Amino acid sequence: MPAWWLWTFYATIAFALVYVVLYPAWPMVTRATGGVLGWSTRADVAAEIARFEAANEPMFARLLATDPAAVAADEDLHRFAVAAGAAIFRAQCSQCHGAGAAGVQASGFPNLLDDEWLWGGTTDAIVTTVTHGIRNETDPDARYSQMPAFGEELDAEEIEDLVAQVRALSHQSHDAARAAAGAALFETNCAACHGAAGEGSRDLGAPVLANAIWLYGGSEAAIRQTITFSRWGVMPAFGARLREAEIRAVALYVHQLGGGE
Amino acid sequence: MTKPATAAPPPPRLYAAREPVFPRRVAGSFRTLKWWIMAATLGIYYLTPWIRWDRGPALPDQAVLVDLAGRRFYFFMIEIWPHEFYFVAGLLIMAGLGLFLFTSALGRVWCGYACPQTVWTDLFITVERWIEGDRNARVRLWKQDWDGRKLRLRLLKWSLWLVIAVATGGAWVFYFADAPTLLADLVTLRAHPVAYSTVAILAATTFVFGGFAREQICIYACPWPRIQAAMMDEETMTIAYRDWRGEPRGRHRKAEGAERLGDCIDCLACVVVCPMGIDIRNGQQMACITCGLCIDACNDVMDRVGKPRDLIGFLALSDERRERAGEARRRVWRHVFRPRTIVYSLLWAGIGIGLVVALFLRTDLDVTIAPVRNPTFVTLADGSIRNAYDLRIRNMHDTERTFRIGVRGAPGLALALEGRDGLDLxxxxxxxxxxxxxxxxxxxxxxxxxxxxxxEIWASDIDGRTRAEVETHFQGSAP
Known part of the structure; x- marks a missing residue:
């Protein structure tokens, strides 16, 4: 063995000793020894994040200065907004709407990918919904609609007739005799909001009943549940949680998921 | 009862200082070959980044460029994208098989002639010899105490080494950026710190490995000497001393009993020219890099003393038995062409042909598709079922191109692109x-x-020349 090999080994030991003094090294009960340089991976990450956030700031400023409907024409800005919006969506929205934005029908969390919108699917309409939320008690401008619980006004037979009529409007299998009886009930109790043919109303937030999309499900059991007890889906207002530019970014992201208008 | 009269000898030390090696200058056919290979390899290394290659205005005009930031590798007419890394993998496998082939046929000729460690060490020794003189002068200088002359010679040598080392580190970074721009930036101190630190690290390793560590790298640091034995067998041509001809060695040719001596006159010429500092007469050994300089030195001596050449020569182990038995050697090509080398050659050529074929078959358009699986399908208001896909189009061409996107294989499917009208992209x-x-x-x-x-989703150049297809699935509402 050449002697330099041995000296190289001693040098690595000396290096380790110096390293132990300068950097975090020995695990103690609650945390490792700090090292005299005070360096930590966490501080490094924080600095790194701050650097990227500072670099993103001009793009957010540009987003704020651009009309949301016009962002799609600016390819760079649109790409930035969609990427930023996707990150915000994962952190703030995916808990209810799902990571893929497909919603959860059993819980009434809307699918954001399809082409039906309760409150409108333009970028501006989505910005309003995200900012103020739906039926919450914190934002006076929250979108608001309320369907009565018909279980208190109609008897069970009448509700069954209505269920058949709603199934008929959406071209699903139904009992024709019950549907004929339910048509009059629908005219009296439902048409004011949902429209005579179940075409819905975005101004009132009344869902379309005559198509294939169901917020809570289109089975007889689900429709019966909805008519009897009503539904009360709530979305928080994000105006206080997110900056205006971030809300626009997340709205642009949702808009390009397949249903944007 | 008495203790043994002599104490046990002290155990040998496990560590020893490096024995400095002062290779003497030598002339001959192997040395000439070594000069030519040195000139060629150094020339390729230093000059390649400066070759220009016109690729149009959108792309760099450097013939060989590893663009790490842009994730491209340019090699003359070839441009390799990250997804085509198998080309690089194939070239590396060919390099490995080539090394196997040469080692099994000719021993460690890679180590002796073409390895960067050998080439730069040779260059550094040449500079050393030029400044401090040949072997004897260098040994004297090494042994003498420090004085003005020694200091002057050493400083001159070290500064020339440093110039070579910096040029070597400098040439490396030119492969990763536009060479003329980077050179101007480096000189005017405007280049990126990474460029300077890369140059500094490579200059330092070149300086230390070529100037001081030299054969220590080959013997102690390089893994190749350890695995080369697996590629060599008794048909491999290696450097051998014909001890059946040379022994008993002796330098007093006029002394009594000189007629019993072999051809070796024990002049040590083979030892003093050896860059590894070994004595080839001890037989084939791990430190031998098969450079052949001892053959040149010995042949020179044999010519002068009037003995036949090739007392040291390229020889296969199987020939030793034949020569000892007084038979003729087998021809070199019969040693070289044997099953092992033929298999290596076939594998090498097979991969090479595969790469060339792949190179001709590759188009400058590549399409991949990733179906969106969360959710697998979406029901629209009219009851239709929609699937989403992320299409990735790589336009590996030096102009912007417009592609028409289409679907095939499932009549009745309507295709649309998110955020744009029509099907052109x-x-x-x-x-x-x-x-x-x-x-x-x-x-x-x-x-x-x-x-x-x-x-099947297809993308086709608007003028219909280039087309790529990719298979995927449409998921209906049934599971």
Whole structure:
């Protein structure tokens, strides 16, 4: 063995000793020894994040200065907004709407990918919904609609007739005799909001009943549940949680998921 | 009862200082070959980054360029994208097999002639010899105490080594950026710190490895000497001393009994020229890098004393038995062409042909598709079923091109591109574009109510010259 090999080994030991003094090294009960340089991976990450956030700031400023409907024409800005919006969506929205934005029908969390919108699917309409939320008690401008619980006004037979009529409007299998009886009930109790043919109303937030999309499900059991007890889906207002530019970014992201208008 | 009269000898030390090696200058055919290979390899290394190659305005004009930031590798007419890394893998495998082939046929000729460690050490020794003189002068200088002359010679040598070392580190970074621009930046101190630190690290390793560590790298640091034995067998041509001809060695040719001596006159010429500092007469050994300089030195001596040449020569182990038995050697080509080398050659050529074929078959358009699986399908208001896909188009061409996107294999599917009208997609020169696609099956159609149906997405250059297809599936509402 050449002697330099041995000296190289001693040098690595000396290096380790110096390293132990300068950097975090020995695990103690609650945390490792700090090292005299005070360096930590966490501080490094924080600095790194701050650097990227500072670099993103001009793009957010540009987003704020651009009309949301016009962002799609600016390819760079649109790409930035969609990427930023996707990150915000994962952190703030995916808990209810799902990571893929497909919603959860059993819980009434809307699918954001399809082409039906309760409150409108333009970028501006989505910005309003995200900012103020739906039926919450914190934002006076929250979108608001309320369907009565018909279980208190109609008897069970009448509700069954209505269920058949709603199934008929959406071209699903139904009992024709019950549907004929339910048509009059629908005219009296439902048409004011949902429209005579179940075409819905975005101004009132009344869902379309005559198509294939169901917020809570289109089975007889689900429709019966909805008519009897009503539904009360709530979305928080994000105006206080997110900056205006971030809300626009997340709205642009949702808009390009397949249903944007 | 008495203790043994002599104490046990002290155990040998496990560590020893390096024995400095002062190779003497030598002339001959192997030395000439070594000079030519040295000139060629150094020339390729230092000059390649400066070769220009016109690729149009959108792309760099450097013939060989590793563009790490842009994730491209340019090699003359070839431009390799990250997804085509198998070309690089193939070249590395060919380099490995080539090394196996040469080692099994000719021993460690890679080590002796073409290895960067050997080439730069040779260059450094040449500089050393030029400044301090040949072997004897260098040994004297090494042994003498420090004085003005020694200091002057050493400083001159070290500064020339440093110039070579910096040029070596400098040439390396030119492979990763436009060489003329980077050189101007380096000189005017405007280059990126990474460029300077790379140059500094490579200059330092070149300086230390070529100037001081030299044969220590080959003997102690390099893994190749350890695995080369697996490629060598008794048919491998290696450097050998014909001890049956040379022994008993002796230098007093006029002394009594000189007629019993062999051809070796024990002049040590083979030892003093050896860059590894070994004595080849001890037989084939791990430190031998098969450079052949001892052959040159010995042949020179044999010529002068009037003995036949090739007392030291390239020899296969199997020939030793024949020569000892007084038979003729087998011809060199019969040693070289044997099953092992033929298998290595065939593998090498097979991969080479595969790469060339792949190179000719590759188009400058590549399309991949990733179906969106969360959720697998979406029901639209009219009851139709829609699938989403992320289409990735790589336009590996030096101009912007517009591609028409289409679907085939499942009649009745409507295709749409997110965020744009029509089915045309412009992709800038030498760029990737990711586009969301939608395929929609009408309500209650077989595709909408079925399970997975195979479909094909194609992208075609507007003028129809280039076309790429990719297979995927359409997922209906049935599981």
């Amino acid at each position: 412009a992709v800038p020169a030498d760029a990737i574009r990711i586009q969301r696609l939608y395929l929609t099956a009408a309500a209650a159609s077989a595709l909408a109510t079925g399970g997975r149906s195979p479909v």
